[in-house]
Structure formats: structure tokens, C-alpha cells
Amino acid sequence: MRYADSLPEALYSADSVRAMDRYLIEEQGIDGFDLMQAAARAGFRQLRKHWSSLGSLLVLCGAGNNGGDGYLIAANAQRLGIYVECVAVAPSSKLTGDALRAFEAAKTESVPITEISDLAERLLQEKLLASDVIVDALLGTGVIGAPLAPFAEVIRAVNQAKRPVLAVDLPSGLDASTGAAAGNVVQAELTVTFIGAKAGLYTGMGPAVCGEVVFEPLATHEQINGCSEQPVARLARWRDCKAGFLPRPLNAHKGRFGHVLIVAGDFGFGGAGIMAAEAASRAGAGLVSLATRPEHVTAALVRCPNVMVRGVVHGSELTTLIEQADVIVCGPGIGKSAWGQQMLQQVLRSTKPRVLDADALNVMATRAAIPFGQHVLTPHPGEASRMLGCSVAEVEADRLVAAQKIQRIWGGVVLLKGAGTVIATGSEMPVVIAGGNPGMATGGMGDVLSGMLGAFIGQLNDIGLSTVAAASAHLTAGDKAAERLGYMAMLPTDVINDLPFVLKETDVIGVRNHREEE
Known part of the structure; x- marks a missing residue:
């Protein structure tokens, strides 16, 4: 999934938008x-920008x-001489209000419009x-649950055609609030979304079906500022995390940058x-210290x-x-x-900041051990379900x-892995991390993230900020690795190899930390 630079930080539910x-x-x-005309102009502008040699267009309404x-x-395409057709998947006889005015405007421009009932599947x-x-x-955003006929069949046909798709506001079939898809959902190459950024575009199925997401506000900040609707999450990117870092002094x-066990x-x-x-x-x-099975010492060295x-x-x-460490990472490969x-x-007996991952979470899920103190829990969806x-x-x-429920039960900071990483701290609204790609869907990526979390917590004074920064840097390094290697060949160590370039390019050469060696 690609994100345009114009994306706002605030993410809203469908009801709020x-x-x-x-x-x-x-x-x-x-x-x-x-407002509808402004949305259409913005959508058409992005359409021409993304596909500059556009010759023909099919609009499913x-x-x-x-x-x-x-x-x-x-109608905009017709005026510019682009060959365009519309298929009325909802009967035009049922249109009312502004949608009916838009239909009449398309007819005035002589746009060919065919009712779906008059169109054989072939x-x-x-x-x-x-x-x-x-x-x-x-x-649109008002539809919840699986698409019904004839929409479900049309969505299936669109995906089978494997042609480039522009989704207006969101891909049809996607829940704008949660990113869930109960049935068929359009696979878009470009999504142009309006008024407010919808949370569901950035997590769950959203990253898999939205393609590149472009936000068009349609209104000025002054016009929308008085609205009392509150966001449900915050979108964070690596570049947003730089304020928490300072250059290292000469x-x-x-001893000033943390001892991670x-x-x-x-x-x-x-x-x-x-x-x-x-x-x-x-x-x-x-x-960095590593406590592991004696049989692994030579390989580690x-x-x-x-x-x-x-x-x-x-x-x-x-x-x-544990006494010598500032931060403890426990879980990668510890087994059951x-x-x-x-x-x-x-590890759980210590009050030092901890990152608990993998089988540490599976053991915790039995309620045999309940952590206390500062900790980050990093479940993937399977671990979260347990x-x-x-x-x-x-x-x-x-x-x-789900992330907020885990945080309420277990405390600390929760990082729910998967497409559209979610971070819940309990004290602030959840954070959704931008970035990532299918090449990161391989064993060991979580181990790399855990190590990065430990390092950032050891260098920053804020465990929540450390978690957001580490998750953002991890996904950014993963995207850089994918640019070099593609998806199929990526390894977790490739992310480690690209991490220095992420830190260097963003001028993050040091961190705020005043710990002195004892």
C-alpha cells in the first residue's frame, strides 16, 4: 500500500465522516x-494524474x-473527449436528491448509461x-456487511477482469471504520477519499485492497474546524517520529544509549x-546482551x-x-x-521495561503469569486471539x-502486528502505522521488530513513543528492502541491513537520553 504525502494524521469512523x-x-x-461536484473534480484530477494516457473509462455507479x-x-471525462460509459448498478429510477442531479448531469453531457438489468454478464x-x-x-461508507446482489456479482467481475481500478472514497465492500470485508471487495489500484480519512483504509483488509490512497479534503480547515467529531485513531509514519530524537553529543x-538484554x-x-x-x-x-541456549552461543558470536x-x-x-540491563526483550524463539x-x-519478576513477544505471549495467554510494570506486548492476530x-x-x-481490549486486560503498550499495525497505549487514541509490504510476511520479522523495540526503549524516555518509532522504522526499512529485492526474496536480515539507511536519511543520528554509566 502506498500513501500520498497529503494524508492527514487523524483517522475517523464512517459515522464521523x-x-x-x-x-x-x-x-x-x-x-x-x-460538494459532490468538488469530489468528482478531485477524483477525476487524480485519475488523470495516475493514468496520464487514459483513453477509455468505465464507471460503475x-x-x-x-x-x-x-x-x-x-461527465468530466466526456467533456475532455475521453471515451466513457456508465453502468447503473443501482437502478437509476431509484436515485434521489444530489445523486439524481448527478445522473441528469451525465445524461446532459451525453454519457452512455446502461442499466445493469439490461446488461448480460458476458x-x-x-x-x-x-x-x-x-x-x-x-x-459508499454507509454500507455495512457483505455486498448483496447485484453488487456482489459486479465486484467479482471487476476483480476477475484485472483492469486498473480507481475507487471513489473507498473500495466497495470494505468497512470504512474497521477495514473488515464481510464479502466481496473491489481490488483498487488508487483510492481517492474525501472529507476525512477513514480508519478502515489503513488497517485490516484496507492496505490490501486500496492501492495508493490519496486524500482530498474538499473543504478548508476553517470550514471543518468547528465540527465536534473526534478521530478514532492517529496515522503515524517514520517521518512523524523524528521529533523524539536528538543528535548524539560528541x-x-x-552507557547513554541503553543496555538491552x-x-x-x-x-x-x-x-x-x-x-x-x-x-x-x-x-x-x-x-546488547543475548541470553540463549548454550548451544547457540558460537553461532551468535x-x-x-x-x-x-x-x-x-x-x-x-x-x-x-537482568540487573545489568536497562530493557529486557523476552519471547523470540523461547518456545513452550x-x-x-x-x-x-x-523476566516478569523484574520491574524494568520489557518487550514481550511470541511464545512469551502464548504463555501469558494461559493467565499463568501476569506482567506488571512497563511493558510492550507485540501479538500477531493469532496470539491476540489467544x-x-x-x-x-x-x-x-x-x-x-482488539488492540484496545488487550491493553485493558494486560496493561502497558500493545502493538498488534499485521497489515495496518495498531498500537494501543490506554492513555491516548490508538495509532495506526503506515507502511509495510507482503515481503515482510515471513518468519523472523517479528524478532527483528522486538530487537528494535528494545533498542528504542533503551534510548527514549517514553515507552509509547518508542513503540511508535520502532514500528514505523521497521516498516520503512521493510519497504526499502522490498524496493531492492522485491517481495518473494526478502528476509528479516534484509530489513536489518536497510535500517541504517532509514535512520541516516531522516537525520536521526542520535536520541534523547541522559543515562550515565554507573
Whole structure:
């Protein structure tokens, strides 16, 4: 998923965006049809910008404002001599208000309009395949649940045609508030969204179906400022995290940048701890220690000679290591054996900041051990479902709510991994992290993130800011790796290799931290 620079920070529910639309019309005196025309012009402008050699266009129109936007986009295309056709998937006889005015405007411009009831399935497929671009103006933010006939069949035909799609406001079939998709959903290459940024475009199924997202406000800040609607989340990118970092002073020493202890790597999972330790080193930690199975010590030293590696057999051997550390990362590759549980119990007894990942979360899900103090929990949807006692589908149905539920139960900061990473702190609105790609869907990426989290927490004074910054830098480095390597060949170590360039390019060469060596 690509994000345009124009994207705002505030993310809203579908209900809030509709309320904002009503506010502009009822309180600010903006004519509803004028607002629809502005949306159509903005959508058409982005259409021409994205597909500069556009020759033919097929616009699929529903009822309501979304369909009205589609008819006006078609009218704009017709005026510029682009070959355009509309398919009325919602019967034009049922159009009312501004949508009906838009339909009449398209007819005035002599746009060919065909009712879906008059179009055989084969002919619809031919029209789809013959178009340079398809405009999805089928279903707006007011539709919840799986699309019904004939919309479901049209959406399926659009996806089968594999032609480029511009989605108006959001891909039809996607829940604008949650990012869930209960049925068929349009796969768009470009989504132009209006009035307020919808949270569902950036998490859940949103990143998979929206393509590039462009935001068009349609109103000035002054016009919308008086509206009382509150966002449900905040969108964060790596560039937004720079304010928390300061250059390292010339007299800096390793004691000022945190000592991270990684507790990881049972039999068969030695690489998890090694990758976490290497990632912590690359993310700027002053010192990194790795407590792992003795059998993994040699491999760890060969890979990361800068890391202090200790082979441990019993949990009691962690006591001194924990005392020396500023931050503890526990979970990558610890497994569910007695060894891993011993290690976790020792970590949970400490009041130092902790990052708990992977099987540490699975053990916690049994309620056998409840953490206290400052901690970051990093579940993927499967782990989240076990922590909440629900299905993965229920977690993915509303990722914002799921992250907040985990935070209320377990405290600390919760980082729910997956497409559209969600961070819940309890004290502020959830944060959705921009970035990431399918190449990161491979074993070990979470271990890299855990190491980075430990390093950032060791360098910053704010565990919430550290979590947002680490997640953002992780996804940005992953996107850089994908640019070089593509998706299929990416490895977690490629993200580690690109991390220095992310930090360097953004001028983040140091951190705010005044810890002195003892």
C-alpha cells in the first residue's frame, strides 16, 4: 500500500465522516451538489494524474452520493473527449436528491448509461476488459456487511477482469471504520477519499485492497474546524517520529544509549534471538546482551561479535543479567518448554521495561503469569486471539478494538502486528502505522521488530513513543528492502541491513537520553 504525502494524521469512523459531511452542508452552508461536484473534480484530477494516457473509462455507479460522484466523474471525462460509459448498478429510477442531479448531469453531457438489468454478464465482462480504467463508485461508507446482489456479482467481475481500478472514497465492500470485508471487495489500484480519512483504509483488509490512497479534503480547515467529531485513531509514519530524537553529543558513550538484554532462542529457534540482538544493535542500543541456549552461543558470536552472549540453562542464571540491563526483550524463539517458561518467569519478576513477544505471549495467554510494570506486548492476530479468547476472524474484524481490549486486560503498550499495525497505549487514541509490504510476511520479522523495540526503549524516555518509532522504522526499512529485492526474496536480515539507511536519511543520528554509566 502506498500513501500520498497529503494524508492527514487523524483517522475517523464512517459515522464521523458522514457527520462531517452533514456539518459542511447544514452548518457551513455548502450546497450538497457543489460538494459532490468538488469530489468528482478531485477524483477525476487524480485519475488523470495516475493514468496520464487514459483513453477509455468505465464507471460503475451505485445509489447515493458514491454513485453521484461516479456520474459526475463520467461527465468530466466526456467533456475532455475521453471515451466513457456508465453502468447503473443501482437502478437509476431509484436515485434521489444530489445523486439524481448527478445522473441528469451525465445524461446532459451525453454519457452512455446502461442499466445493469439490461446488461448480460458476458457483455459486462467485455466492457470491463475493454476499459483502460474502471471507476468503482458502487458502495459508499454507509454500507455495512457483505455486498448483496447485484453488487456482489459486479465486484467479482471487476476483480476477475484485472483492469486498473480507481475507487471513489473507498473500495466497495470494505468497512470504512474497521477495514473488515464481510464479502466481496473491489481490488483498487488508487483510492481517492474525501472529507476525512477513514480508519478502515489503513488497517485490516484496507492496505490490501486500496492501492495508493490519496486524500482530498474538499473543504478548508476553517470550514471543518468547528465540527465536534473526534478521530478514532492517529496515522503515524517514520517521518512523524523524528521529533523524539536528538543528535548524539560528541562526548557520547555507550552507557547513554541503553543496555538491552535479549532472552531468546530455545532449541530449534536459535536464529530468533540472534536476529533480535542484531536488530537492537543496528537500532542504536549502546550495549546488547543475548541470553540463549548454550548451544547457540558460537553461532551468535560469529554473526554478531559486538553482542555479549551468555549461554543459560536455568532461569536463576538471568538474575545478574537482568540487573545489568536497562530493557529486557523476552519471547523470540523461547518456545513452550520448561526452559522458556523459566526464562519468562524471571523476566516478569523484574520491574524494568520489557518487550514481550511470541511464545512469551502464548504463555501469558494461559493467565499463568501476569506482567506488571512497563511493558510492550507485540501479538500477531493469532496470539491476540489467544489472549482475548476469541477467533482470529474476530480480531481482524476490528483491529482497533482488539488492540484496545488487550491493553485493558494486560496493561502497558500493545502493538498488534499485521497489515495496518495498531498500537494501543490506554492513555491516548490508538495509532495506526503506515507502511509495510507482503515481503515482510515471513518468519523472523517479528524478532527483528522486538530487537528494535528494545533498542528504542533503551534510548527514549517514553515507552509509547518508542513503540511508535520502532514500528514505523521497521516498516520503512521493510519497504526499502522490498524496493531492492522485491517481495518473494526478502528476509528479516534484509530489513536489518536497510535500517541504517532509514535512520541516516531522516537525520536521526542520535536520541534523547541522559543515562550515565554507573
